[in-house]
Amino acid sequence: MITVHHLNNSRSQRVLWLLEELDLEYQVKRYERDPKTMLAPASLRAVHPLGKSPVITDGALTLAESGAIVEYLVDRYGGGRLAPELGTPERLRYIYWLHYAEGSAMPPLLLKLVFNQIETSPMPFFARPIARAIVARVNKSFIEPQIALHLGYLEAELEKSLWFVGSEFTAADIQMSFPLEAAAAQAGLDSSRPKLMGFLDRIHARPAYRRALERGGAYDLLN
8 A cells, every 4th residue: 555644735745646646545644844843743754764755655665755756656556647658759858847846946946935934034133134135135136036937938838738748637747736836825926927827727626636635635835
């Protein structure tokens, strides 16, 4: 039995969604973030040394990292579903988006989250203006231009096809969901980029996505 070690409001929601799309049996072991630090609980280190989510166990196998989990589940249990055929241009594009989601799209979004937390964190009153000035400068000079660059690129890519790989929905779209949901929640993705917003509308309407929400619980990126 596949077990998903599921942290609330995290990338592991994608894994639940993928399992629902593949119509596989699985169980969910829930973990809650610390309400003050928003970090995963130490108990996750008993599953994987880094103590992060997502992590799955499948028999004797323990596997972390979203992209690796998606590839493993699709290759082992997909039966040709949710991935293009090996050796095709579409397969290369599929692999590209699996890796782009975490390797390129997420870093500026994580930087924005971290710097926003710095701005609102408790600190001595005399340090607050300095911290705010630093945050504003980094946001304006680097983080926000990088996010805009990536969102513009992604909008242009979805002008070419309905889904990221082409006309067919694949697991690459599942992998790409988290950075785009994060961008909509925290980084200004809105109706000015209709292709990306249309992508979010389409994935949120999928029955498997909605079943995964029922299994995973609260997912505040949607708010």
